[in-house]
Amino acid sequence: RVPAGTRQAEIVAPTSAGYLLEQSGEDRVTAQSDGTTLVERSYLLRPQQEGALSLGGFTITAEVIAPDARDPFDRLGQSGFADTMLSDFFGRSPLSGGGFGSVFAPTRTVTTTSDPVSLTVLPTPTGASGWALPAQAVELHETWQPDPPMLRVGEAVTRKVQVVALGAHPEQIPDLTMPEVPGARVYYEGSDKKSVPTEHGTAAMREFTWSIVPTSGGTITLPELGVDWFDTGTEAPARATLAAESYHVEGPVAEAPAQSAAAVAPAVAPDVATPADENWMTTGLIAGCGLVALALGLVAAMALRARRNGTKPQPAAGPALVAAARRKAALARARRAARHGDAAGTRGAALDWIRWAGLTPDTVAARFPALGAALYGLEAAAFGRTDTNPDLRGLVAALRAADRNLRRGARRGTALPPLYPATT
Template sequence: MKHLQPFILLLVGLWLPLSALAELRASFDRPQVYEGDTVTLTIEAEGFLRSDQPDLGVLADAFDVLGSSQGRRLEIINGRQSATVSWQILLSPRHQGEIQVPPIPVGDEQTPPLRLQVSEAPTDAQGGPGDDVYVEVELEVDGDSVLVQQQVPLVVRLFSALPIRGGELSDPRAEGAVLERLGPDSQYSTRRNGREYQVIERRFSLSPERSGELRIAPVVFQGELRTRRPARSPFDLDPGFDSLFGDSPFSLFERGEPVRARSQAITLQVQARPDDFGGAHWLPAEALTIEDSWAQDPPRLRVGEPVTRTLRVTAQGLAGNQIPQLDIPVPAGLRAYPEQTEAQSRTDGSTLFGVSVQRLTLIPTRGGSVEFPAIRVTWWDTLVGQERTTTVPALQLDVEGQAAGEVDASPMPDASAVSPSPTESATASPEPQSGTAATADGNPQLSRFEHWFWFLLVLAALLVLIGGLIGLGWRRRRAGGTFRTQAADASAADRVGAQSGTRSKGASAACRAGFQRACAANDAPAAAKALLAWAQALQDEASGATASADAPANLSALAARLDQDGSPADAAAEQVRALERVLYAPDAATWTGEALWRALGDRLPTLMRNRPGEGAGARGAAEPLAPLYPERR
């Protein structure tokens, strides 16, 4: 152990200088810069070889961090070691004036505070026509003032009289405003002060967020130009080649001329919203339209059947997220299920267009005439400087089905147990309608979450139905295989057929009795179940098989089977369809089974024999259940 002590002392001696942390140093490459310039911040530490990094989050309020690099240096002079770590951070100041830079943490240490003076660029430092390169910023607005939240077109143009080898053009920046890029860059040529310039143009939409003075900082271009060559070398190509492409194939070996140009700063006065504006929401736009459309044109309303109404708001000079949700009144006798509002912004390259789409699924709960009140949106016309109102006219429609007062429009028990009842009538509200608007009777409207709940419930029921059909087909194949195995013994097959016929007759009589009891009790679900079971038993009795594939699978298929176009079966088919509408209508109206029993109680066996099934193909072509949300056009 004593032999190791000198070695340990040597390691400690080498480690102490490397682990010791001297005081951090920080400095800017120059103490004063002009607005739009970049500045380099250097942080150095001697004897610092750990992995800690500067925390640049403290610079976020006053600077944009454009990039950083790190270097390490280890020196041994006359046996003494020294280690230095340095960081170079490229910054762009956000505003004018004196910027106080707080201490920057690096591990457990901090840099000393710094100061930087940012001044407005002198006029002679800003280029213009006649220079090789200059930048121009233009606001396409009449006058020197705009309204708060008004969309103002802003154009940035880079003029270059010489080919540009590369560079970077900064985006405009303004405190208290939102800037949105409109489309891709456009390029063209023009003449200014007798010189030919190539122009790169970028368009933005500027939206002030508060009233007062708004200052747009200069836009800066920094890059390289292809320099003029005094004489042509033997390797030069045709001059037309250079003028067309800007660089010849040999320009890769040439050095460019660094160039820097900045635009002038722009000051704009932002006016507050007028005091006499009477709208519920401040909407400064050049134009605003509302398109009212229905899934069916013209709209056709029927009790228990859903229909979708779509309102599309288009505002020129507004973003999609600036358009509020419309307050859509719902007449009495209708249930409303609003969908999620869709908002988007688009541009034609020079103007911003906001689009907001609201869809509302309506289900009538009683027949008669309903009137949809007019919808009004008040907005401010920025072109003429006055208030305007866009109106969706009132609409009166007739609802086919039972007249008002004949249907019990009480809420569905399951819906009230899980979530608030859907809207039956809505009153005007100063706030935009949301997924849970208040109704006239005090019940909140179903939200979009409850809407998805019912959608998933219907989907689960369809999956169960499909599983049942698959199981029925499997039973049929299994039964068919059993009969094929027993077909070798003819006498045994006859005995099986006789027993099956006896069971089918007994089953059909039991199903008929159950159907009669359900109709007498006015129990629609039980009547539907017993009716389909009775039809299945009659089909089994006719075919001599169990779970025949020719039997109707649902009420729609049974109605199609009974539909004879003018025969007495027409009345029976209509009663079956009426039972189906009662089962799948959301209002759970009262149903009377007497008419259905009179139409089918004594005639179903005869009607089934007169209209035999057409196999699995007919069953697969049966009319499906009507979807809750019909296809939109």
Template sequence: MIPTYYSTIRILLAALFYLASTVTLADTLTASVDRNQLGKGETLELLLQFDGQTTSDPDFAPLNGDFEVLSRQKKNKFSLMNGSSTSYTEWRLQLLPKRTGKLQIPSLSFKGVVSTPITLQVEDLPQSRTSTTTINQPVFVETDVDKSSAYVQEQLLITFRINASTNLQSISSEELIVKDASVMKVSENQYQKQINGINHLVIELQYAVFPESSGNLTIPAIRFNTVIPDRRDPYSSSFFSRGGKRLFLYSEEKKITIKPRPTSYGSAEWLPTTAVSLSERWSRPLAELVAGEPITRTIYLSAQGLSSAQLPPLDINSGDGFKVYPDQPQLNDDVSSNGVMGTREESIAIVPSRGGSITLPPITVQWWDTASNQMLETVLEGKTLTIKPAENTISAPVSTTEIPSTAETLLAEKQQPSLVFWLLIISNVLLLGTAIIFLVLWRAGRNKALTGPAPSEESPERKEATLFKQLQQQAKKKDPRAFREGLLVWASVRWQHSLVTLDDIAVIAKDPLLTAELQTLDRALYSPEASTMIDLGSLLNHLKNIRKQSTLEKPSKGNHLQPLYTES
């Protein structure tokens, strides 16, 4: 009896110790990172593990102070081995540090347990092109400014170059915003370049910046987001993989000294530039000018490195013997790798009020040459025009005939009504005939319009076939960028929807294999081996099969392309 009692006590105590140890094991929250030292713009992975099954999540808000949480994954795991079971929940977070220096991942609490804080060191890696460390990176950014000082409102050219020795699965950037300055994107180019004997794809972005005040101007560092193949994942560069390593790059901050407008320039409109031109065009030859008849004079004012909004209106007024009637000016900005070329186009109607000579005064534009640091003037020379008098102002010659007699006058007045009468009859007949011809032609045109479109109007089927032939020609040239543009045009006609991206085609086609090939085409546009990475012939054959399997969608009434996504 007694041994049985003690045996029962021992069993109960063992069960209690087991339950206590189980609770103790469940009440743990462990935090770890894949690395403790990293550079600016690099990410790290935080692994948080809770020894138990749960459907809720810890509070990750404490991380927002020094980190940007890019992604978060949660997994519940359970395993049974050698008769013992293990279950736990883990969270994997991809973090991007917001600053450099010594950072700390704070303690996180969950269900009454707390994780241990983790200390990190984030280095401010140099972005200079002369840095061997930077050049050896698979992707790095260069930042160039065309001058270290400039005048207020003078154009500055900022160039960002993303150099990649590996394939870029995607790339995007923040918007360039410069305090106390206006910004205009002027060019975007891609080309190949060898750096230290290694082939690199270079993506070049160029901006024109116009300072609005003197002093120190700061061009801030901007962030570029990209995805590159992950060396730890052998399938990350596969066509069917959406994975890869996210990489964040930062451009170099630049400071430029902005000089004020020189006091010697005077009160004229401030135009800091390297070249100004004035030209003109007339609506007809100047040898055919007649008093009272208008002629249009169009004057073009252009300046390199200035926007059209910076160009002043021209001073054109009426003068002796003529009136001017100006039209609304036309403003145009042409952008290139040299920056902005602004043009102001002014059209003026000139109406001579008399015959003889009239003089148009010269037009002068004052500007500041930033290359030589001096004030210059561009002049459109004045003109003297010869105006013919109007025909109705020519004086009638004095008659030398004799004054008719009274009898002759009476006879003429008697015969005149008969002549006028016949002239009236003839003119009325001509007017009636003209009205009949006009009515017949109008009815014929109206009937033609009601019978439908003209035979020469191209049907949707013929237009789709023509565009597909052009697509076949672009595939033979092996130019992925031109093929992509032609594909979007053809697909918009094929499905009668406004399609602007390859993802739009994938959504409407509903073909998994086509979707994979379209994703490959998009990736090829950012690859150094763009022409060899994608087989345009294979993609074209897939499109041919789709054409055979489905019929061309009929356009809606009005022949307008419908949007792919409609608002609910």
């Protein structure tokens, strides 16, 4: 709290080898009814050792108008028109702490220090030599480039997974490894670390990037990813996960590698001649011609039958059908998770549905207000902003209503309703 007439002030945090202090968010400045100003600043404390910890005091240095300072413009003379006009003008200035001359009044330097604080730092939850991620909350999210991903054989897509830990330091987030994916090659591109401000305080974020190149058409499944952490609220181990997900890949299906002829052919002594050695070329040509003739006959028969029946080859499923199938699968996962009271699983499935609907958590409320409100309520309960239990059934009901809306729009041949009304 700084007094009226303060010109400038600086807050200096204590330093020590036993801890690190990092400012969290911006200063909160509030004018008080007694003329003083309340300045609030939050810090994130990171102890570097266990046991007793003494946190030194914070020091504030301010330039304050001297209480007995004389108005420097008093020497301009007695009260008159010019003096009154200048006093009225500068007296209304926010820099004025008293009369007209207070803007230019001499100041004095005031320094004060808060009392030190003694704390006790508990040992690492997993042991003195173990690794731990103590945090208030941990979540895993993913983004794609392009989003939603359209997987095709031989074409790379980028998957980014963010690990967000509230109340932790980026260096505490462990490495995240994606296991091998059958039907695709996975290339790790690295990770980025940073601290991000949130409405609940400073959070650590580490973003991992992979390039995924499908090698076969059909379906590939990305395995579950998870991070073990220690919940500082419940003082118990926990695990945050990103559920396994299957994706459709467009393109030819790769054949299984065939065994080499050397592996399947019977061993023959090199110095022993066989009867087939002398006419192998003639036999091979006859067999090859027979196979070609058989293949041509089958193709002609299939074409004739298709012409008689009036059938046409069916086209492959397009992006819209793939997205609809992924939304249906996400909705089914959300229903299962809600039945078991799994809030994290329900939220993850809802976010997958939103992604396959071509939306984001920030824009879904504009298109589907009920779904946006249900998702916000779930997040508020997860981060302890409310004392009520999350309404998982309500979230699933909102998801089903939004999905019906999308399917009706698809049958009418229309896209999603515009986020903003068209202007003329």
